[in-house]
Amino acid sequence: MSIKTFQDLIKEVHEKGICQECGGCTSFCSAAFEKVIEFKKPNSPPEYINKDACLECGICYYLCPQTHILDEELNKTYQFTDFSSMPYGYAEDIYSCQTTDETFLKHGTDGGVVNTLLNFLLETKVIDGAIVSKAEGPFSRESMFAETKDDLIKASGTNLNISPQVDEIQRFNTYTRSIPQLSHYKFKKLAIVGTPCQIYTIRCMQNLGVTPSEHVEITLGLFCYHNFLFEKTQIEKFEKDFKIKFEDIIKINIKEDLILKLEDKNSKEKIIHIPFNKLVNYIRPACNSCIDFTNVYSDISFGGLGSPDKFTTVIPRTEKGKKLLQKALDKDIIKSLKLDENTKRNMKTVISKFSELKKERRNKFMENLK
Ligand SMILES: Cc1cc2nc3c(=O)[nH]c(=O)nc-3n(C[C@H](O)[C@H](O)[C@H](O)COP(=O)(O)OP(=O)(O)OC[C@H]3O[C@@H](n4cnc5c(N)ncnc54)[C@H](O)[C@@H]3O)c2cc1C
Ligand code: SF4
Ligand code: SF4
Numbered sequence: 446m447s448i449k450t451f452q453d454l455i456k457e458v459h460e461k462g463i464c465q466e467c468g469g470c471t472s473f474c475s476a477a478f479e480k481v482i483e484f485k486k487p488n489s490p491p492e493y494i495n496k497d498a499c500l501e502c503g504i505c506y507y508l509c510p511q512t513h514i515l516d517e518e519l520n521k522t523y524q525f526t527d528f529s530s531m532p533y534g535y536a537e538d539i540y541s542c543q544t545t546d547e548t549f550l551k552h553g554t555d556g557g558v559v560n561t562l563l564n565f566l567l568e569t570k571v572i573d574g575a576i577v578s579k580a581e582g583p584f585s586r587e588s589m590f591a592e593t594k595d596d597l598i599k600a601s602g603t604n605l606n607i608s609p610q611v612d613e614i615q616r617f618n619t620y621t622r623s624i625p626q627l628s629h630y631k632f633k634k635l636a637i638v639g640t641p642c643q644i645y646t647i648r649c650m651q652n653l654g655v656t657p658s659e660h661v662e663i664t665l666g667l668f669c670y671h672n673f674l675f676e677k678t679q680i681e682k683f684e685k686d687f688k689i690k691f692e693d694i695i696k697i698n699i700k701e702d703l704i705l706k707l708e709d710k711n712s713k714e715k716i717i718h719i720p721f722n723k724l725v726n727y728i729r730p731a732c733n734s735c736i737d738f739t740n741v742y743s744d745i746s747f748g749g750l751g752s753p754d755k756f757t758t759v760i761p762r763t764e765k766g767k768k769l770l771q772k773a774l775d776k777d778i779i780k781s782l783k784l785d786e787n788t789k790r791n792m793k794t795v796i797s798k799f800s801e802l803k804k805e806r807r808n809k810f811m812e813n814l815k
């Protein structure tokens with residue numbers, strides 16, 4: 446049987462318009478230091494830049510979240526069956542948490558919990574660094590390495606544009622020429638924050654035992670209903686459609702709709718809510734083919750949906766995730782609302798509803814693709 450390679454990803458994923466631009470293939474390419482494949486253009490799938498150096502090993506094909514080769518294996522590891530019977534993934538409990546750190550709360554998207562946990566991991570030296578994503582402006586991003594609390598504060602808040610941040614990991618490839626880089630950065634254990642497509646690719650690599658995934662100590666997964674694509678003409682249309690100016694956006698959040706906090710020239714603030722069904726023209730097309738809303742393969746998942754304002758919904762999934770959450774609660778680094786069983790049920794119901802909607806959207810999209 447011939448091994449499928451990046452050439453097959455081009456045919457089966459890119460040409461169908463379903464590349465999620467997660468950065469998995471470019472990050473974990475076995476010939477990464479020959480630079481075989483790379484993102485060349487913004488908002489476009491990666492491309493061959495040196496096809497002759499391709500080892501035809503098939504790693505990129507295996508880990509792509511759109512080929513689903515390793516789903517069965519991952520499901521076993523993460524106690525997951527399918528999105529119909531487990532719409533929010535494996536979860537023994539659900540929490541609504543908030544940081545006790547004023548700065549993280551002020552800058553956080555929701556309860557500032559993700560960055561607080563990362564800071565805790567850094568301070569206790571469980572990790573040497575975290576790969577996060579820094580907002581450059583509304584809907585634009587840049588992946589960055591955080592080593593300190595200051596770095597994390599710079600990265601606080603969500604920017605809703607895909608971050609090919611797993612790309613950053615390739616610097617820590619312990620094979621071949623990366624070793625000098627590893628000692629240069631002095632990072633050995635990493636935490637990574639990511640959307641479901643990004644975490645999926647990391648889990649595939651860990652499952653295959655391919656370096657540098659062994660450096661990923663813990664994955665903090667964000668809920669993700671969709672991501673947006675804003676090219677210049679779309680920005681103009683968006684401004685017209687919703688009667689706002691992009692430059693006035695000071696904060697973005699996503700829960701059951703898109704929430705924009707605006708500040709005009711006279712420092713007057715206002716918040717507007719835009720329902721998802723009005724945003725169809727701005728969704729990154731590949732996101733329509735994505736099924737995972739709650740990041741079922743992460744160690745802990747985080748979202749705003751289901752929790753009150755300034756609180757984060759937290760779903761620990763693995764032993765590692767559960768231990769981290771418990772330690773942070775015990776040490777009062779974060780606090781949790783006391784939720785009765787009825788409230789928890791309601792949270793699960795609303796999250797399941799969005800999970801179901803995402804699944805239906807994907808099924809329709811894939812049906813049309815056929
Ligand atoms: C693309 C996207 C879509 C989302 N969609 C939903 C949704 O539909 N419903 C919902 O309830 N929640 C959604 N979320 C999650 C939600 O916005 C918050 O990130 C989550 O609740 C954590 O909040 P917090 O205050 O605890 O995190 P914080 O303490 O503010 O930390 C947020 C962390 O996320 C990192 N980050 C920000 N943007 C990105 C990115 N693009 N890629 C990777 N890491 C990033 C930051 O670097 C920071 O470390 C989405 C997040 C993203 C990035
Ligand atoms: S070397 Fe392997 S991982 Fe890299 S592009 Fe070729 S087939 Fe994919
Ligand atoms: S691994 Fe990610 S970036 Fe690469 S082809 Fe698949 S979806 Fe696209």
Ligand code: SF4
Pocket residue numbers: 465607640641642643669670671672729731732735736737
């Ligand atoms: S909707 Fe899916 S493909 Fe799109 S950014 Fe979120 S996890 Fe990735």
